[in-house]
Amino acid sequence: MGRSKWLHVPFWATYVFLYVPIIVLVVMSFNSGKSAYTYEGFSLKWYGELAQDERIRDGLVNTLIVAVGSTALATVLGTLLAVGLVRHTRSKTLDAFALMPAVLPDLVLAIGLLVFYGMIQLTLGLYSVILAHAVFSMAFVAAVVRTRLTNADTSLEEASRDLGAGPVVTFMKVTLPQLAPGIIAGALLAFTLSLDEFVIAFFTIGNTEQTLPIVIYSMIRFGVTPKINALAAILLLVSFTAVIAGQRITKIGESRATD
Amino acid sequence: MSRTRFTRRLPAAVAVVGLALAVAACGGESTNSAASAPAATADQLNPNADLSKQSVNVTVWDGYTPKELPQKVKDKLKFPLKITLHATNEEAMAKLTASGDSGIDVAFVSGQYAQALNEQGLLEPIHPELIPNLSNLYPEATQLSYDKGNKYSVPYTWGTTGICYRSDLAKTPPTSWKDLLSPPAWADKKVTMMTTERWLALPALKALHYSVNTDKDDEIAAAKKLLVEAKPHLLGYDDTTFGDKLKSGEAVMVEAWDGWCPTTDEKQNIKFVVPKEGSDLWVDTMVILKSSKNKEAAHALINYILDPEIHSWAAANINYKVPNKAAMDKVTIPKGSLLGIKPAELLNGESIIDLGQASLKYTRMSTEITAQS
Amino acid sequence: MSPSRGRRLGAFVFLSPGLTYLVVLLLVPLVLVLSYTLFQRGRFGGVVYEVTGENFSRLLDPLYLGVVGTSLKLAGLTTLIALLLGYPTAYLIAQLPRKWKTVALVAVVLPFWTNFIIRVYAWIILLNGPGLLNSGLKALGLGPYELLYNQGAIVLGLLYSYLPLMVLPLYAAIERLDPQLREASANLGASGFTTFRKVTLPMTVPGVLTGCLFVFVPSFGNFVIPEMLGGGKSIMVGNLIRTEFLRARDWPFGSTLALALVAVLVVLLIAQSWAARRG
Numbered sequence: 001m002g003r004s005k006w007l008h009v010p011f012w013a014t015y016v017f018l019y020v021p022i023i024v025l026v027v028m029s030f031n032s033g034k035s036a037y038t039y040e041g042f043s044l045k046w047y048g049e050l051a052q053d054e055r056i057r058d059g060l061v062n063t064l065i066v067a068v069g070s071t072a073l074a075t076v077l078g079t080l081l082a083v084g085l086v087r088h089t090r091s092k093t094l095d096a097f098a099l100m101p102a103v104l105p106d107l108v109l110a111i112g113l114l115v116f117y118g119m120i121q122l123t124l125g126l127y128s129v130i131l132a133h134a135v136f137s138m139a140f141v142a143a144v145v146r147t148r149l150t151n152a153d154t155s156l157e158e159a160s161r162d163l164g165a166g167p168v169v170t171f172m173k174v175t176l177p178q179l180a181p182g183i184i185a186g187a188l189l190a191f192t193l194s195l196d197e198f199v200i201a202f203f204t205i206g207n208t209e210q211t212l213p214i215v216i217y218s219m220i221r222f223g224v225t226p227k228i229n230a231l232a233a234i235l236l237l238v239s240f241t242a243v244i245a246g247q248r249i250t251k252i253g254e255s256r257a258t259d
Numbered sequence: 260m261s262r263t264r265f266t267r268r269l270p271a272a273v274a275v276v277g278l279a280l281a282v283a284a285c286g287g288e289s290t291n292s293a294a295s296a297p298a299a300t301a302d303q304l305n306p307n308a309d310l311s312k313q314s315v316n317v318t319v320w321d322g323y324t325p326k327e328l329p330q331k332v333k334d335k336l337k338f339p340l341k342i343t344l345h346a347t348n349e350e351a352m353a354k355l356t357a358s359g360d361s362g363i364d365v366a367f368v369s370g371q372y373a374q375a376l377n378e379q380g381l382l383e384p385i386h387p388e389l390i391p392n393l394s395n396l397y398p399e400a401t402q403l404s405y406d407k408g409n410k411y412s413v414p415y416t417w418g419t420t421g422i423c424y425r426s427d428l429a430k431t432p433p434t435s436w437k438d439l440l441s442p443p444a445w446a447d448k449k450v451t452m453m454t455t456e457r458w459l460a461l462p463a464l465k466a467l468h469y470s471v472n473t474d475k476d477d478e479i480a481a482a483k484k485l486l487v488e489a490k491p492h493l494l495g496y497d498d499t500t501f502g503d504k505l506k507s508g509e510a511v512m513v514e515a516w517d518g519w520c521p522t523t524d525e526k527q528n529i530k531f532v533v534p535k536e537g538s539d540l541w542v543d544t545m546v547i548l549k550s551s552k553n554k555e556a557a558h559a560l561i562n563y564i565l566d567p568e569i570h571s572w573a574a575a576n577i578n579y580k581v582p583n584k585a586a587m588d589k590v591t592i593p594k595g596s597l598l599g600i601k602p603a604e605l606l607n608g609e610s611i612i613d614l615g616q617a618s619l620k621y622t623r624m625s626t627e628i629t630a631q632s
Numbered sequence: 633m634s635p636s637r638g639r640r641l642g643a644f645v646f647l648s649p650g651l652t653y654l655v656v657l658l659l660v661p662l663v664l665v666l667s668y669t670l671f672q673r674g675r676f677g678g679v680v681y682e683v684t685g686e687n688f689s690r691l692l693d694p695l696y697l698g699v700v701g702t703s704l705k706l707a708g709l710t711t712l713i714a715l716l717l718g719y720p721t722a723y724l725i726a727q728l729p730r731k732w733k734t735v736a737l738v739a740v741v742l743p744f745w746t747n748f749i750i751r752v753y754a755w756i757i758l759l760n761g762p763g764l765l766n767s768g769l770k771a772l773g774l775g776p777y778e779l780l781y782n783q784g785a786i787v788l789g790l791l792y793s794y795l796p797l798m799v800l801p802l803y804a805a806i807e808r809l810d811p812q813l814r815e816a817s818a819n820l821g822a823s824g825f826t827t828f829r830k831v832t833l834p835m836t837v838p839g840v841l842t843g844c845l846f847v848f849v850p851s852f853g854n855f856v857i858p859e860m861l862g863g864g865k866s867i868m869v870g871n872l873i874r875t876e877f878l879r880a881r882d883w884p885f886g887s888t889l890a891l892a893l894v895a896v897l898v899v900l901l902i903a904q905s906w907a908a909r910r911g
Contacts, residue, residue: 105893353877
C-alpha cells in the first residue's frame with residue numbers, strides 16, 4: 001500500500017466528484033421554493049408533501065419492482081451467458097452480440113421494443129419493462145462477469161471434477177463462488193441502471209402504470225419540485241444505513257470467493 | 260474442435276429464429292392494420308351507449324388537468340378514467356403512431372401534432388352531437404387553421420409565444436424579436452431560445468416579416484443566417500427550464516410560451532411581451548384515437564371537460580388561457596397573469612401548421628444551427 | 633457421456649437461455665427498426681412502404697460527419713478522464729479490507745439511485761453564472777467564469793453519468809489478480825511502476841477495454857447532457873437520432889443513423905472481443 005500513496009489522489013477525487021452534486025441535491029430538498037433548480041430559503045415542507053404524494057409512492061414501488069425483477073433476470077441470464085461465451089465458444093460475433101445491448105442507444109432499443117410489442121399485440125404492463133430492462137442489464141452483467149473469467153484459472157474446476165464432482169456441483173460450488181465479485185458488481189450495475197432508466201421504460205410500460213423517472217420527467221413542464229430531492233435524500237439515507245449495517249453484520253459472499 | 264461445432268451453427272440458428280419471428284411479427288402487423296382500417300365512421304356512434312361499460316385512458320401533460328378529474332368522471336359519467344403522462348408532444352406522438360392500438364382513447368397534443376395524427380388516419384372525427392358543450396367555445400376557437408371547424412380536435416388551452424424577461428435586470432424592456440436575436444450588451448450570453456425547430460425559427464422568421472409556415476427555401480435560409488449570427492450571444496437553447504433560468508438569474512431574456520413564463524411568481528419581477536412583429540398562436544387540443552374502443556365515453560369526457568366548472572380550472576390553477584368563453588367568464592384574473600389577453604388578439608398570431616414534407620427543411624435548419632461551432 | 637458431447641451440452645446450457653432472450657427481445661426489435669432504412673417517411677410522419685436508397689445517401693452529408701467528429705472528440709475525452717480516475721479508484725477498492733470493499737463499491741453507484749434530472753440541476757446550481765462555485769470565486773476576487781453551456785460542461789456531465797461504468801468492470805478485473813504475483817514481481821526487484829506495467833496492466837486489459845467501451849459508446853448516444861449542460865449549442869450523434877425519431881418523426885432516416893451507429897458498434901465490439909481474448 002505504501003508505494004501506491006499517489007493513487008489516493010484520483011481515488012478521493014472520484015468520490016468527491018461523485019458526491020459534491022449529491023450534497024447540493026440534498027441541500028435543495030430543504031428548499032422553501034417550488035423548484036429543485038433555484039434555492040430560495042429553508043423549509044421542511046417537501047418532506048411533508050412527499051408523504052402525501054400517492055403518485056410518487058406508487059412510482060417508487062413500481063420502480064423497485066422493475067429494478068429487482070430485471071436485475072434478478074439479468075443476473076441469472078448474464079452470468080450463464082458470460083460462462084458460455086468464455087468457456088464454450090470462440091465466436092467473436094456472439095461476443096459482440098451479447099455486449100451490444102449495453103451500448104446500444106436507449107432510444108433505438110426503446111423504439112424497437114415499442115414496435116415489436118405492438119406487432120405481437122402484447123398488453124403492456126410492468127412486466128414488459130422488466131423484460132426490456134433485462135435486455136441491457138444482462139449485457140452489463142455478462143460483461144462484468146466475463147472480466148473475471150478471461151484466462152481464469154480452471155485448475156480448481158478440473159480438480160473438482162477429478163474428485164468426482166458432477167458438472168452441476170462443480171459449477172455451483174467452485175465456479176460461481178469464484179465469480180461472485182463479478183456477479184455482485186454486475187448486479188449492482190444492473191440495479192442502478194434500471195432504477196433511473198426513463199426512455200425505455202416510457203415506451204414499454206402499460207398505460208396505467210408509471211415508474212418514478214416517468215413521473216419525474218412529466219413534471220418538467222411545470223417544474224420538478226424539491227419533493228424529488230426529499231425522496232432522494234431519504235433513499236440515500238436508507239441505503240447508506242443499510243450498507244453500513246450490512247457491512248457490520250455479515251461478511252458478504254465475496255469473502256468466500258477470494259479464499 | 261468439437262466445442263466450436265455447436266456454436267458455429269449458432270449464428271445461423273439465431274438468424275433463422277430471428278427471421279421467423281420477424282415474419283410472424285410482420286404477419287401480425289398486416290392483419291392488424293387491415294382490422295383498424297374500416298374503423299367506426301362518422302355515424303356509427305351510439306348516443307345512448309351504456310358508458311358504464313366503457314373506460315377511458317387519457318395521455319396528458321402532468322398537472323394539466325385537475326387531480327380529482329378521475330373521481331369526478333367516475334361519479335358523474337360512471338366510467339373509470341385513467342391518466343397516463345407524457346412530458347412532450349414528441350413522446351406522445353411516438354407512442355401513438357408506433358403500434359396499431361396504443362390503448363390510449365384520448366390524447367392531449369398541440370395543434371400541428373393533432374393535424375399530423377389526422378393526416379395519418381389515426382384520429383376519430385369529432386361527433387359534435389355528442390359534445391353539446393362545444394357551444395361554450397369562443398367563435399374564434401372554431402377557426403384554428405390546423406383544423407377549421409374542429410373536425411378532429413377540440414381545443415383545451417391556447418396562447419402565444421413571446422419574450423419572457425426579468426424586468427429588474429433588463430435595462431430596457433424588449434419589444435422586438437431583434438432584441439432576442441442580437442441582444443443588447445446587458446443581455447449578452449444571457450438569452451435562451453427554444454430548441455424545437457419551428458419555435459427556433461419563429462423569432463427569425465417574424466423579425467424578417469415572413470410567415471411562420473413558410474416553405475420557401477430562400478426565406479428559411481435568411482432566417483437561418485440570423486439564427487447562426489445569434490448563436491454566439493446565447494446562453495443556450497432551452498425548451499423546458501427557461502423559466503428556472505430566469506428565476507436563477509442565469510438568463511435575463513428568453514423565448515417562451517406564455518403559459519410557461521412564470522409571471523405570477525411571488526417576486527413579480529418576470530414579465531412577458533409579444534414582440535411587435537407578431538407571433539404564433541399555439542393550441543393544446545384533445546383528440547380521440549380511431550383505435551379507441553370507448554369512443555362514446557371519450558366524447559362524453561371531452562364534453563365534460565368543456566363544462567365551465569372543469570375547464571375554468573386550467574385558467575384558475577395553471578394560468579393557461581382556455582378557449583372556452585363560459586369558463587373564462589368565471590375566472591378572476593390574478594396579478595401579473597397573462598389571462599387577460601383576448602381571443603381576438605390571440606388570433607393575430609399565426610397557427611403553426613404541420614408542413615408535411617417541407618417540415619424536414621426546418622429539421623435540417625435546426626441541426627445545422629446547433630451543429631455549428 | 634463423451635467429452636465432446638459434454639462440451640456441446642455445456643455450450644447449450646450456458647449459451648442458449650441468454651442468446652434466445654437476446655434474439656427475441658434485441659435482435660427482432662432491432663431488425664424491425666432497421667428495416668425502416670429501406671423505406672420513406674410519410675408526408676406527416678409514419679412510414680411509407682416504398683423502397684428507396686435515399687436514406688443512405690443522406691448519411692454521407694458533411695453535416696452529419698461533423699456531428700460524428702464532435703461526438704468522437706467529446707466521448708473520447710470523457711473516456712480518457714474516466715479511465716484516469718476510474719483505474720486508480722478500482723485498484724484501491726480492490727486493495728481495501730474485505731469488509732470495506734462492498735461499501736466502497738456501493739458508494740460508487742449510490743449517487744445514481746437519485747433521479748437524473750435533479751442531479752443535473754445540482755450541477756447547474758454549482759456551476760451556473762450566479763452559482764455556488766462562481767460565488768465562491770467572486771469572494772476570492774476571481775471570476776465569474778462561464779462554466780456551463782459549453783463543451784467542457786458536456787464532458788463533465790458525461791463523465792459524471794458514466795464513471796461507475798468504468799469503475800465496476802475495472803474492479804471486477806483487478807480484484808481477481810493474485811496479490812502474490814505482484815509480490816513476486818517486487819521480490820524480483822521490479823519497481824512498483826514496472827510491476828504495474830508488466831503484470832497488473834496486461835492482466836486487466838479486458839476490464840479496461842470493457843470500461844472504455846461502456847463509457848465511450850453511451851457518451852456517443854447521449855442526448856440529454858448536451859441539451860441540459862451543453863445548452864443545446866453542440867450536438868452529438870444521440871441528438872441526431874433523437875431529432876430524427878421524435879422531432880422530425882422521420883423513422884426511416886432515424887433508423888439509418890441508428891444502423892450506421894450499430895455497424896460501428898459491431899466493429900468496436902468485435903475488436904474488443906478480439907483484444908480481450910488475447911489479453
